Amino acid sequence: MQAKVKAKGSAQPLVVSANRLRDGRVVWLAADGGWVEHLHGAVVYLGEEVDAGLAAGEADEQRQLVVGAYAVEVVETPGGMVPLRMRERVRVDGPSVLPVAAE
Amino acid sequence: MDTIERHAPASASMYKGAGIYRYDDFDREFLRERVAEFRAQVARRLAGELTEDEFKPLRLMNGLYLQLHAYMLRCAIPYGVMSADQLRQFAHVARTFDRGYGHFTTRQNIQFNWIALEDAPDAIAALAEADLHAIQTSGNCIRNVTTDEFAGAAADETVDPRVYAEIIRQWSTLHPEFSFLPRKFKIAITGAPGDRAALQIHDIGLTAKRDAQGRIGFEVWVGGGLGRTPILGFRIRDWVPEDALIAYLEAILRTYNALGGRENIHKARIKILVRDVGQARFAELVEQEFATLPREKFRLDPAIVAAIEAHFTPPPFAAVPDAAAALAGAVAADAEFAAWVGRNTHAHREPGYICAVISLKPIGGVPGDCTAAQMDAIANLAEQFSFGEIRVSHVQNLVLPHVRQDRLHALWQALRPLGLATANVGLLSDIIACPGLDYCSLASARAIPVAQRIAERFADLRTQHDIGTVFINISGCINACAHHHVGHIGILGVDKKGEEFYQITLGGSASNDAALGDIVGPAYAYDDVVDAVETILRTYLAVRSPGEAFIETYRRTGLAPFREALHAAA
Amino acid sequence: MPLLDGGHVVEDPWVLVPDDAPFPADAPALVTLKRLPEARRPGRRLGVLLGPASRAEDVAAALPDLSLIAVEFPKFRDGRGFSLARTLRERHGFTGEIRAVGHILPDQYRFLLRCGVSTVALPEGADPAPWQAALGRFGVAYQPAAAEEAPLDHLRRRLAAP
């Protein structure tokens, strides 16, 4: 399953992601504790540090801000940060297909 | 002829929905109550009075999923039947609450991909204005009942399954006992000897038929399902009389609700219960339950059947003796039209009429997607050509069920500029694909772009016509929403270390000769899967006997030639 | 624990008797299935607590001695209790109190009543308001159920006002 994998404990840099409760949009945990819609605004954790981010995510689930916070592995590329896994890349970029003649 | 010509469109548009169950005050009152309930549930969730764990089953019972990018709203098109006004309302919802398009699914639903939770109650209220809803399109309850897309029109039909599908829809709606089942529960029904509703892959499959005296009863299949453990259903009863239908369904459901697995989500479907206790024992348990039910209470009164049947009276067909000749003339004069007629129509029981299939599989398009503008246009065409009635098929196409044969050419010409006249029904580009990793949070791999690339590889329709009927089904994960196990060529997306791979099966079928496909070998990477499909199809062309369809060749040769060719190509 | 009856919180006279405790002298006793045989005594008001895997047949023989059957819902998603309650009413003709206990949502209240449940045990401190609201929400239904209702025909019916 490409569904959420346990990225905690990964050697990769990690970010924390979730869906926003009120509209379901993909959001990323930023350094100021808020949630942003773009991956490049996300705070990057190494190793155990991600526990703080996951705790913040959990707290914001309790506060009805987000749903299902979890850690996502990322890699640094010359073009910036990119998720390691295809699933998360689709969450960053949106669907790779659009309906024909979308209005 | 002249008077008919002038009269027909007017009467068609005034004739609001032949064969559509029209809501009365009772139904509308119910729907209003349901919208109000959902609005309150969303408010409780946003206020923190419901946890996500508690809210999830409640929103699912209203068809609301949380997907990769947003909430997705799955609306029912009960047994695949809708009116022009209802299709327009879907277009309205697509424009107002979504991004201007919707996706028709294999279960006769339409999905909107970009709904905000805050807007969901308004979207559902908008649906209710057109007697539409999203009730029980998800969750561990009895789902939207499905049927044959040519129901009430097909020449080979013996009983109109829409009548019983509507009865089952009503009976299962917010059923007090069966709304928290171990797992989802899908019922399909058909009234023709040719199974166009894939009965054997459903939790319950029903064939409505008549006995020697003409009385109606049902052959009942149970325990089918795909997913991780694909199993074909078995025939539990050859005959359940009409008036015992509800009682018999109650008996099956109660047996399942009491004994179905609740520990492990992968072992909770009725197919696993049937497998574990054995078919004979399961049948015995159901019969025991059936024998002790208060039968009079559940008796399906003939008066109810008659009242529901009255909703499905045939539309006012015209006598058009010249229609068949007119169609034959148009076919002879226009090869492209002839190709479309050859693939995209189905015989109608009424002389002079025909069922027309609108392919939602343009080459390179997203299978099953339809823009709001296309929905509006199809609604208009349905009013002009098909008494305002539209069907959704379980292969993600639309059907105008009642088209006069002498007007079929005009319909085709109207469909062309809309990009809706692709002559590929049943051909390799008529691919069933689920939303896959482009939208679905459970997905392992994308399905839509694979479908697009296969269709583009064989973009020349003449090649497709030469290859002939072949069903390709692509699921983005083992949940098998695109029924890949029963595709002639089935493609299953799997995840290997975060990258997309595809396992291919051959020889599946969802018809009367239902079969599960055989795995050809190791999975292919995203970049290689289309080559593999091409190799399979070229192998078929090389080894087929004259006039032999893909599935027939496969049944004759088995996996061997296909495996060899794939091996050689690798 | 507050007990909900007809949308209102009422007094609960029943005492849940743990398996190792003596039966109360003057209060109606709610016992487990295991203890049911020894608890049956003329004149004693007796109730039994059924776990989610129980079947109606497990208590069928004892029904004449029972005034209360408590049906446990370990998790609101586990719907076995609906079938159990309904079978007790429809097949076995049980007319005493059926009580739903465990994890239940107000959104399920109407379903419970329609399956023949009479009362719901709420967690300590629970607000009865959403339960009352849930009761008033639906006035119509589409299928026969265990509860007394006003059928319009064999499928449709008006539900009793709360």
Ligand code: SF4
């Ligand atoms: S098959 Fe899997 S990926 Fe496709 S729609 Fe179903 S759950 Fe989603």
